Amino acid sequence: MADELPKTPMLDELEKGPWPSFVSEIKMAAKRSPASKDLLGILERSYQEKIGHWKHGGIVGVLGYGGGVIGRYCDVPQDFPNVAHFHTIRVNQPAGWYYKTDALRKICDIWEKRGSGMTNMHGSTGDIILLGTSTDQLEPIFEELTAIGFDLGGSGSDVRTPSCCLGKSRCEWACYDTMAACHDFTKNYQDELHRPAFPYKFKFKFSGCPNDCVASVARADMSIIGTWRDNIRIDQKAVGDYASAGVDVTKEIVNLCPAKCMDWDGKMLKIDNSTCRRCMHCINVMPKALRPGKDTGACILIGSKAPIVEGALLSSVIVPFIKMEPPYQEIRDLVERIWDLWCDEGKNRERIGEFIQRVGLGNFLEMIEVEPAAQMVAHPRENPYVFYEEYFEEGEEEAEN
Amino acid sequence: MADELPKTPMLDELEKGPWPSFVSEIKMAAKRSPASKDLLGILERSYQEKIGHWKHGGIVGVLGYGGGVIGRYCDVPQDFPNVAHFHTIRVNQPAGWYYKTDALRKICDIWEKRGSGMTNMHGSTGDIILLGTSTDQLEPIFEELTAIGFDLGGSGSDVRTPSCCLGKSRCEWACYDTMAACHDFTKNYQDELHRPAFPYKFKFKFSGCPNDCVASVARADMSIIGTWRDNIRIDQKAVGDYASAGVDVTKEIVNLCPAKCMDWDGKMLKIDNSTCRRCMHCINVMPKALRPGKDTGACILIGSKAPIVEGALLSSVIVPFIKMEPPYQEIRDLVERIWDLWCDEGKNRERIGEFIQRVGLGNFLEMIEVEPAAQMVAHPRENPYVFYEEYFEEGEEEAEN
Amino acid sequence: MPNFEWNDLNISVDEDGFMDQPEDWNEQIALALASTESVDVLTDNHWKVVNYLREYYKEFGIAPMIRKLCKQTGFSLKEIYDMFPSGPAKGACKVAGLPKPTGCV
């Protein structure tokens, strides 16, 4: 289909070296796809000129949806007509990114026919990214995708495609079923995912334990992180085995415990579970000897995001502990109260984390009807600027402001 | 002189109990001083009514000085005429708060004659506080004080009375001569101390080592804290003695070292001095075995203050290390550059710490001609909002903004 | 810039079909643009949305947040999508002659 590839002396340099080369990937695709061929050309030009050649914005989509497609046009269509349109489609991945090859091959087939043949496996939110197609292909692609059981992911001011660590599917530490929860939330919020109506985006990420293998604390408006309330399970014999095998239990574990709540006398490993922070370190180092407790669930944190506008945020605790059982009704109710408030009071392009900072965590809790808990703060306030709400009136009764 | 003391049923409760009673003190003074008698009365009324009876402000002083006296009037002069005026005099203490009894007795004599007979030994900035006199006594008191070699301390927007830990006079850890420095700075800045001309107050405090026994880091616009650059001196035998005497060197010292730079094998105590933070803990616990290094001096920190307006501040590093030798010329030059800038650019009632936060530490350093050093920050910036000042112009040369 | 023709109208639009000269907007053009967004007739309800969008934009210089649009017009989000299948941002704003929504995609 495609004839000779363009000359790309700079990009060719990126075919050298042991790591898989994206240039080789584009070249493979370019053999068949004129869009990928022009992608090679336009990218080589960017490398020469040190500037991108994509225009700002672009608003395209499929009917009935407000998100899922990122419109993209190049600024030199005369030179690269096959990437004049180069829209991206976000396809909602299955929870945990598990696939069977037949499903993947079907996606490839659609994309061979209707797109550039280039993908991201996956985007950094978690979607399958189909990279580069034109407006007229969007509806057919959507139709064919739904026919094989896939749907679009989020974009715009909506729920973004949730993602999760592989959790109970393969990890012994999963304190709740992350994949089940991720799937459940995704299905439950289809409308919010496809039809943007929020002040800004809202991301869910599910990690099975405090190791947080989907980095939820850094990049989810709601981070649901598995943990436990009871005691770490210890197999003392197995601890001894690690020690015999050369693990320096004192140096490598006890001394690195952030809670300083462990003690090892060469025979017994003691843990003061009342101060253990569930950081996972000891468990990580001796997976055969230590395991999370049995009273498992999750803590929910809220509000992380990238720096713009007010500076980056990590998520902060909003529910210190909750059992994670379908249909997760309590969490759904909470989420809905949060959305209601945020939609009513949030400013345009104000993420929930910024919103909370603006209105104050204490006020926010009040408005979403959640009791304050000491787990929600790193420490109590340091400044004496307390908005006392109670006071006595002249007539002696205690009044409330 | 004074007749019967007023009835003070509430205050009398405060004569009970083992700790020295300020009420008994006032009663002692009240035997002779009508002012102290009325102080008892007015204070008892405050206890009854749960409110103070001192009026706001008051601006009195001695000629040629702008500070040193806190004017005070009571709001019920009709009931307590002897505290209608109740001004306070701040007398500059000798460095380290050392006295001979004859000097103290002379102060007492003046205060017996011309004041209430009540004092604070000392005020929390460090002055001797002579508590309660009337306007007409101010000039005579001043004259008599100078006659016995004492002078007033600071008040208002001026240099406040500097203070220091006892340093080399009795402490083995003093890394420089705090009392000498404190006295030198006090003498050198007499004009700035007595004639307010700054945007706000400016406090100096001198501590001989990082134990910071005058709490300089919390309450001095300039905190000068002794430290050393070379290695902690170790007497290994003495370490062994502590261990034999029951000190658990690992638990009580090595494990509490914030730099985690110590190692104890039961025989040798090793310290990685390149990462030691000069926190003093190990030295504090084993003073016979460990001592600060010999290349001693001070680090200078700037800007601490109480919360109002922008929230409390601790001082922050402005000179990581400097030798402390009279006449401290380098520090004087620095101080003068800082004052010049602050006086020109500072807002009314803006402490230097707030000023630096407003203009930015980087800009501040530039303006006072100090090179940035990594020791000045807890860590480099986390947000990507960098004001790049260099850039290339179209014509290829690197330009500066 | 592509041109878009409809009946006797000829409007210059960008790649996404948004007007290049929003100041030229009129009801005819609205109809024309609607045709590109799977809207054949502009009913009263359509106009309610379009007018609200235009007025809000005139007053505040921005498009309203969608939740506000729903609240103020009384339509549910679903109803808006039924009227403007490509949605309030791409569909309704285009028909109303507003600048192309940017930012958060």
Add this chain to the structure above:
Amino acid sequence: MPNFEWNDLNISVDEDGFMDQPEDWNEQIALALASTESVDVLTDNHWKVVNYLREYYKEFGIAPMIRKLCKQTGFSLKEIYDMFPSGPAKGACKVAGLPKPTGCV
């Protein structure tokens, strides 16, 4: 409130001798108040300071910072204290009929 009499003037002042009715200030009163601050005659230099203070206060609603006062009048702090021995805040501001400086003592 104490009253303060000087020649035929009778001014109501507070305990510190600051005017109760600053709006009544005039040059006579300035002279009167000066007498309480160990200033017997008001020279041109005195007036330069007093006028600067009054004008600054009229414009900004606050007394100038002392460094600014020196810079603008051209007097050193020492010279100001020579003129007004009780200092710019207590002395000069009082003579100029400004409200009593508060805050930082």
Add this chain to the structure above:
Amino acid sequence: MADAPKKRTTDIGPPHYEQFLPPAIKKNYGQWKYHEILRAGVMKHVAENGDAVYTVRAGGSRLMSIDKIRMICDLADKYADGHLRFTSRHNIEFMFTDEKKIDTLIADLKKIGHPVGGTGPSITSIVHTQGWVHCHSAATDASGIVKSVMDAVIGHFENMDLPAKCRIALACCLNMCGAVHCSDIAILGIHRRPPKINHDLLHKTCEIPNVVSACPTAAIKPTTVNGKPSVTVDEERCMFCANCYTVCPSMTLNNPLNDGVSIWIGGKVSNARHEPMFSKLAIPYIENNPPRWPEVVEAVVNIIDVWKNNARKYERIGEWIERIGWPNFFKLSGIEFGKMHIDDFKHAGLTFKRSAQLTY
């Protein structure tokens, strides 16, 4: 009152300290080698040359009459060749070389009502401020609470029975003259109602621009009332800091019904082990209950007890809580956590718990 200035002695500064140094101190100035704490309040400092100086530290009441100062001078004359010093926390120190004087000095001190202690892992004197004794700004008294608390904890002054030093401080208003913001335990006077504005006086007594800029939360706006320039306070934004009052006598906050104290904990100043830290809010409000503020005393004692019973050696209160976590502190102390503990000032977001390291 208006005397012409005569030739006066000015700007002489404080007397030089050297003249006041005890001889053994002067001799060994800068030559100290190590020290030992012999018992609470008694230290021995040894110089390179073997000289030893003994120090006895007596608790000071700070608010002292000249009578008491003279009594103390008598003791200094008797035991320390007429030398004495005060510490940075207002205690009184006697230094001498004859070990045998220690006991009798302590006995004599006791006679005039001054206990000995405050060294090592103990509670020392409470740094504090003026309160109703001298300041217009006070939301509570200083000396009365200090006396009541010290009466209750004097055992920890006289015995070094704590995990580490415990520095208590009191400030009677948010100006925090006692620099309570970095104390193990801080007692802080607070208001709970917005300023009452005297619009008739304000324009005469206050510089309006300064008043406006004094407000940390920008609650104050200039306005005109009855034709006179004045200010208005947005009471929703007011958190009762009284900084407006500091610059403007016509905005009073003192309010007998609602003033009281708050308790803050976990601050420190030294660099030993942990860097200096601010104190954090433990108890938002306790009513003023003179003369002995029993609720305040009880709260302080409770915190000390819980700390003493749970902390490890060398752990200051803040270090201890940092190890066990604030949720555990609230649990152990029985103090209730609530909205007021949650920061809502400028950097509030940085105090939220931004990790899953949790205790239950």
Add this chain to the structure above:
Amino acid sequence: MADAPKKRTTDIGPPHYEQFLPPAIKKNYGQWKYHEILRAGVMKHVAENGDAVYTVRAGGSRLMSIDKIRMICDLADKYADGHLRFTSRHNIEFMFTDEKKIDTLIADLKKIGHPVGGTGPSITSIVHTQGWVHCHSAATDASGIVKSVMDAVIGHFENMDLPAKCRIALACCLNMCGAVHCSDIAILGIHRRPPKINHDLLHKTCEIPNVVSACPTAAIKPTTVNGKPSVTVDEERCMFCANCYTVCPSMTLNNPLNDGVSIWIGGKVSNARHEPMFSKLAIPYIENNPPRWPEVVEAVVNIIDVWKNNARKYERIGEWIERIGWPNFFKLSGIEFGKMHIDDFKHAGLTFKRSAQLTY
């Protein structure tokens, strides 16, 4: 293009994961007991019942052609009954129960150019973004730098020879789609010049109030230019974040002469040992030097080497630097500290060194 909407399938959501789980995974779902890392990129997970599953992890290029996906599917068919998964960092995992397949699978992967590794104390794939391949906002390319860096550090992918995990991420602009703000090493595309404003177009393409409120430093004000509504930028206050451009196509920041990358280090996400931390600025600016950005590669390699040679076991980069102190990091790495490292945004004051705990 304007078809009337027909009855379409919508809102079906993603396929249910269960249908994709490898049989042994499905069987032992939630029943895992422990795991071992057999060697870099190869793990063994053991279930309560003794079942073992082997996982081989291959480095992914993320930007992949369907051709490559098909090749990988071929391998999955051959070795793992047609099952495979991708990881949260875009690697590819094959799971199966027969230990003997490991070596041949690895060999087959090598043949199609995919190395195996990324487990344990190693470097794994670089999370990254679109760059010049797809985004209008990019100040640098993503894939080119990633490829160049991974070529240089692949030894640490294939061998678990580091003190701890090292997570590298790249984002091509301050939007930080790669969430680089919490990475051990972050490479971040940056601009250095203020926006160029197209006043003719601005009023047609941008919502001015949104543009104004988009600016973190309030540098943007509304104005009128040639009779048209537009904005002006106070260039002194502009720090080139490009958020204005994000909401307004008529304010471009891309500038070939001045765009480039900055390097940030010491962030982490897991709660293991230390709470999650943000990355901090290490190198403010390195020019774009395509195709292989040698200076960036060198900078990253230098940081890794210094860390590897100085850190203790289990110390992530941020934890290591926190122990030794930033002055030591700058000294050891040879990176120069300067004004740009000093925070000057909202909470800057909290990053000043507010203690005397210093190293020299």
